[in-house]
Amino acid sequence: MELPPDLLHQAHYWMRLTRALDDRGTFLHKQSKIVGGYFSQIGHEAISVGAALALGPDDVAAPMHRDLGAYLVRGITPQRILAQYLGRVDGVSHGRDGNIHGMGDLNYGIVGFISHLPASLPVMVGMAHAFVLKGEARVAMGFYGDGGSSQGLSHEALNWAATFRLPVVFICENNQYAYSTPVVRQMYVDNIADRALGYGMPGAVVDGNDLSAVYHVTRTAVERARNGEGPTLIECKTMRMRGHAIHDNMAYVPPTLLEEWAQRDPILRLEAHMQERGLLDDAALSDLLARIEAELDAAQAFAEQSPYPDPTTLTDGVYA
Amino acid sequence: MRTTVNKPRSHMISLEHEAPSDLRHYYAQMLLLRRFEERTSEMYVKAKIGGYCHLNLGEEATIVGLNAALTPDDYVFTNYREHGYILARGADPKRVMAELFGKETGVSGGRGGSMHLFDAERHFMGGYAIVGGQVPLAVGAAYALKYQGRPGVVIAQMGDATTNIGAFYESLNLAKLWQLPVIFFIVNNGYGMGTAVERGSSEPNLAKKGASFRIHGERVDGTDVIAVRDAVRRLRQKAEQDHEPAILDVVSFRFRGHSVIDADRYRDAGAVRRGREKFDPITSFATRLLDQQIADQAFLDTTAQQIDAEVQAAIDFATTSPDPQAADLYTFMYATPVANTPAADDALRAVRINRGEE
Numbered sequence: 001m002e003l004p005p006d007l008l009h010q011a012h013y014w015m016r017l018t019r020a021l022d023d024r025g026t027f028l029h030k031q032s033k034i035v036g037g038y039f040s041q042i043g044h045e046a047i048s049v050g051a052a053l054a055l056g057p058d059d060v061a062a063p064m065h066r067d068l069g070a071y072l073v074r075g076i077t078p079q080r081i082l083a084q085y086l087g088r089v090d091g092v093s094h095g096r097d098g099n100i101h102g103m104g105d106l107n108y109g110i111v112g113f114i115s116h117l118p119a120s121l122p123v124m125v126g127m128a129h130a131f132v133l134k135g136e137a138r139v140a141m142g143f144y145g146d147g148g149s150s151q152g153l154s155h156e157a158l159n160w161a162a163t164f165r166l167p168v169v170f171i172c173e174n175n176q177y178a179y180s181t182p183v184v185r186q187m188y189v190d191n192i193a194d195r196a197l198g199y200g201m202p203g204a205v206v207d208g209n210d211l212s213a214v215y216h217v218t219r220t221a222v223e224r225a226r227n228g229e230g231p232t233l234i235e236c237k238t239m240r241m242r243g244h245a246i247h248d249n250m251a252y253v254p255p256t257l258l259e260e261w262a263q264r265d266p267i268l269r270l271e272a273h274m275q276e277r278g279l280l281d282d283a284a285l286s287d288l289l290a291r292i293e294a295e296l297d298a299a300q301a302f303a304e305q306s307p308y309p310d311p312t313t314l315t316d317g318v319y320a
Numbered sequence: 321m322r323t324t325v326n327k328p329r330s331h332m333i334s335l336e337h338e339a340p341s342d343l344r345h346y347y348a349q350m351l352l353l354r355r356f357e358e359r360t361s362e363m364y365v366k367a368k369i370g371g372y373c374h375l376n377l378g379e380e381a382t383i384v385g386l387n388a389a390l391t392p393d394d395y396v397f398t399n400y401r402e403h404g405y406i407l408a409r410g411a412d413p414k415r416v417m418a419e420l421f422g423k424e425t426g427v428s429g430g431r432g433g434s435m436h437l438f439d440a441e442r443h444f445m446g447g448y449a450i451v452g453g454q455v456p457l458a459v460g461a462a463y464a465l466k467y468q469g470r471p472g473v474v475i476a477q478m479g480d481a482t483t484n485i486g487a488f489y490e491s492l493n494l495a496k497l498w499q500l501p502v503i504f505f506i507v508n509n510g511y512g513m514g515t516a517v518e519r520g521s522s523e524p525n526l527a528k529k530g531a532s533f534r535i536h537g538e539r540v541d542g543t544d545v546i547a548v549r550d551a552v553r554r555l556r557q558k559a560e561q562d563h564e565p566a567i568l569d570v571v572s573f574r575f576r577g578h579s580v581i582d583a584d585r586y587r588d589a590g591a592v593r594r595g596r597e598k599f600d601p602i603t604s605f606a607t608r609l610l611d612q613q614i615a616d617q618a619f620l621d622t623t624a625q626q627i628d629a630e631v632q633a634a635i636d637f638a639t640t641s642p643d644p645q646a647a648d649l650y651t652f653m654y655a656t657p658v659a660n661t662p663a664a665d666d667a668l669r670a671v672r673i674n675r676g677e678e
Contacts, residue, residue, distance in 0.1 A: 150493055152486015159484050162522030188496045188534050195532035199522040 003212050005279050011053060011211050012274065013288065015045040015267050018069035020292045021078055024300065025085055029246055033304075034085045036098055039065040043209070043241035044173060046266035049073055050214030051141060051171050051236075054222050055109070060127055061141040062111040062120035065100045066173060066240070070143070075108040078299035088306035095309035096317060118148030121157035121170070128166040128225075139225045141169045147178025149192045158233065162199040167225035169218065170233045173208065175240035180252045193235035201231050208236030209266040212273070238266075333546045340614045346388060346545050347609060348623050350380035350602050353404040355624075355631045356413060360403065360420060363635065364580045369420045372449075373434045376404035378543075378575035381601030382507055383408050385548025386475065386570075389556055393472030395443045395465075397458040399479055400435035401507075402447035409442045417634035423641035429652055430644040443472075452478065452485035455504070459491045462502035466563065473501040473559040481512020483526050492533045492565075499563040503555050504530075506567065507542065509574035514586045527569040535565055542572030543601040573599035 003011075022040055029038040041048070048069030055061060055074075063070035071081065076092060084091030087098040092105055093112075104112020111127070114120050124142035131138040148154055149172055161168040172192050176183055189195065196203025202224075206217045214236060221232035239261035243250040274280035335343060357375040364373050376383060379401075387408035390396070398405050406416055411427055419426025420434050428438050435449040445461065448454035458476035465472055482488055483506060495502050506526050510517055518524040527537035536558075540551040548570060555566040573595045577584035584592065597603075609615040649664040672678040 150490065152488070152490045154486075155489030156484065156486045159522050163520065186497070187493055189532065198529050198532035201522065 002277075003215060005277075007053070007215070008211075008270070008274055008277075008279060011049050011215070012267075012270055012280070013292075014049045014053075014069055014073050015211070015270065016288060017078070017292050017295070018045050018049065018072055019267060020289075020296055021072070021081065022068055024082070024296055026246065028082075028085065028300075034098065035087070038085075038246040039100055039244075040242040040246065041066040041068045043175065043239050043261065043266065045069050046211040046214050046270070047171065047173055047208045047236045047238060048143075050211050051143075051169075051218045051234075054215055054218040055139065055141060056222070056226075058109070058136075059139040059141065059222070060106075060109040060111060060124070062113065062124050062143060064113055064117070064120070064143045064145065064173070065115075066145070066175070067143055068100065071100075071103055071110060074110050076103060076105060076110065078296055079302045082296075082299050082303035083306045086303050086306070087308060088303055089309050090303065090306040094317070118142070118144035118151055118154045118157070120144070121148075121154055122160075125157045125161045125166060125168055128161065128168045128231075129164060132164070132166060137226050139167045139169060139222050141171060141222075143171045143173060145172065145178065146174040146176070146183050146186065146192060147181070148172075149174075149195070150178070150186050158195075158199050158201070158231070161231040162201045165228065165230035167228070168231040169221045169225055170231060171218070172233065172235045173238060174235055175208075175238050176257075177240055177244070177250075177253065179244045179248075180250075191235055193233055196233040199233075201233060203233040203235065205235050205237065208238035209261075209264045209269060211266060211270045239264075333544065333550070335546070335608060335612050335614060338546070338614075342388075343609060343614050344619065344623075346384050347602070347605055347615065347620075348627065349384045349387075349408055350545065350605065351623060352413070352627050352630065353380045353383060353407060354602055355627050356407060356417075356634070357403060359631050359635060360417070361576075361580060363417075363420070368639070369434065370422065371433050371435075372400065373420070373580045374401035374578070375576060375580065376401060378573050378596070378599065378601070379404065379507060379509065381545040381605065382542040382548055382570050382572050385542075385545040386477075386505060386552050388545070388549040389552035390475070391472065392443065393470070394475065394556075395445055395458070395461050395472065396475045396477065397445045397454040397461065398447050398477040399451065399454060399482065400447045400449045401479070402437055402477075403434070405447075405477065406437045406439055406442075406444045409439065409444045411437075411439045411442060411444065413630060413634040414637040417631075418638040418641045421638040421641070422643070423638055424644045425637070425641040429648075431652060452482045452487040454478065455482065455485075455487050455491040459495050459500060459502055462495065462500035462565075463498060466498075466500055471560065473503060473556050475503050475505050477505045477507060479512060480506060480508040480510070480517050480526060481515065481520055482506075483529050484512075484520050492530060492535055492567075495565040496530075496533045496535050500565055501559040501563055502565045503552065503559055504535075504565070504567045505552075506569045508569050508571045509542075510571075511574055511578070511587070513578040513582070525569070527567055530567045535567055537567035537569065539569040539571060542570035543599050543604065545601065545605060572601070 028034045044066040048067035052070035052073035080092050087095050089095050093102040101113050101115050104110050121142045124140040128140040174192055191205050193203035193205045204217050206213050217234055357377050363369050383404040415427045419428050422430045424430050428436055435447050438446045455476050458474045462474040512520050527539045530537040541547050558564040575596050646668055647664050
């Protein structure tokens with residue numbers, strides 16, 4: 001199914017911005033400006049952007065550490081994200097956290113990432129249950145990975161959502177590795193989405209590197225949820241193109257596997273598709289990349305000028 | 321709300337090829353479980369038994385059928401509704417009743433009570449009070465059997481609502497991934513405490529819950545001792561020889577509330593009364609034995625008398641047994657010495673100080 005040109009242009013911008021911001025984070029970490037861990041999401045752009053674009057303005061999402069694109073699409077700006085990474089007062093958590101954890105902002109329908117996977121799923125199920133009880137036509141989207149899918153908590157969340165027909169969309173990003181454990185050493189089934197059967201909910205397997213496919217399947221699930229038809233489990237197959245975090249050289253991943261997946265890069269695929277349809281040419285792409293670099297230069301300058309938090313505010317925000 | 325038929329569906333198997341002595345033994349075992357639990361309930365009301373207490377009333381065919389299919393090599397892990405399992409496994413009713421009474425002569429030395437019966441010699445690895453807590457342990461035991469190349473299988477017994485617990489899901493995944501000799505034995509009595517199966521599980525056909533892991537599942541009438549035995553035998557063989565784990569959804573009818581203190585107000589009293597009659601595994605089995613002339617009324621009467629006497633002897637034994645000694649408070653707590661463990665005297669003194677007695 002072909003998406004309309006304006007939607008493709010939007011998605012293209014967000015995916016390119018996501019990757020450029022991700023790369024910038026890596027550079028800043030290597031310059032020791034970002035301290036602690038750093039999680040790259042290279043390879044996940046089509047999933048996070050495609051799924052987030054399928055949501056409505058009042059919907060909520062709980063993206064993970066690989067879903068930088070979803071934060072951006074929902075309206076968290078690169079300025080705030082870079083300030084967050086640098087631990088500054090203008091970061092999303094006002095300098096309390098220097099990472100993609102703690103980037104929740106309910107004004108944009110973003111529930112902050114909980115590092116324990118898939119601990120966000122019961123939260124999304126709870127929010128969806130609240131929407132139903134209040135009679136609100138809103139949808140909750142929960143992200144988790146292949147590793148999280150082996151946790152009992154995902155079972156409890158899926159069962160509850162299905163039993164009460166809640167408006168939840170479960171996005172399982174199967175990126176082949178749970179830290180260093182390959183999927184075949186975690187489960188006996190071919191598709192995580194096949195597990196939907198055990199809950200009486202629909203499950204879909206989608207090519208997670210195909211923006212149009214992700215958007216289409218997710219959009220259908222969001223509409224289903226909003227119409228009171230219950231939850232959907234969507235498994236997006238992709239590949240984690242970097243280590244688990246920046247310290248991880250992922251020596252356990254066969255190089256041929258990475259080469260194979262590099263051929264299916266979600267951004268290059270989208271660009272090829274747009275060029276085929278006459279929606280993009282080399283000049284337009286160069287312009288876009290330059291515009292994004294300028295945008296990020298300004299965002300970085302803003303973040304680096306932002307002060308560190310005032311120590312006297314240490315306990316602010318600890319309790320509601 | 322979807323409605324499902326979550327009641328036993330009996331398709332009584334012919335007794336023609338059965339050894340009469342086996343059948344009479346099953347009957348006697350089921351009756352022992354029934355009378356033991358009825359007297360346990362009575363002892364609870366008389367305050368001889370404290371704390372929590374969950375009865376197996378109505379599940380006698382499920383338990384005896386399971387046990388009839390097992391060998392001494394097999395291991396059994398159960399939830400807290402386990403009095404019948406340890407009895408079927410061959411533990412002395414005296415020591416089981418003494419444990420319910422909290423006496424030194426009990427199977428767990430009086431430290432466990434109703435929910436923590438244990439008999440290592442008979443491979444009865446315990447009742448577990450945390451819902452679902454026993455399931456990963458059973459999978460671990462199955463791993464040990466496979467790893468050590470030993471014969472036998474492991475039974476992970478649980479209730480219907482446990483299948484909604486995350487630990488169940490994790491256990492299924494690993495059991496299949498590692499091809500372990502374990503049977504997930506679900507005692508499906510229709511209610512997780514006060515919650516009907518279809519109100520807590522999006523897939524009310526519990527035998528299907530293995531589909532997500534490629535685990536074979538079957539449903540069997542838990543009120544038919546022969547049907548349960550045959551189903552377990554078949555799955556047991558596949559588990560032991562082919563290392564194929566399986567789910568057995570054993571459907572029965574819970575005669576009373578969840579525990580002795582549950583008034584069962586969420587079920588229609590008339591339906592419960594009719595269910596007790598309709599799904600009573602012992603009276604239906606007695607009728608079959610009589611109809612097929614495998615037993616006569618005299619056998620039924622004598623068996624009842626013997627069992628009543630046996631259960632009364634268990635109660636007498638429990639009543640006259642000593643309480644555990646305070647000085648033994650820390651005995652059995654650790655298998656090996658642990659540094660800085662307080663002495664029993666110190667701990668008891670702390671209790672007295674807390675009570676203002678010292």
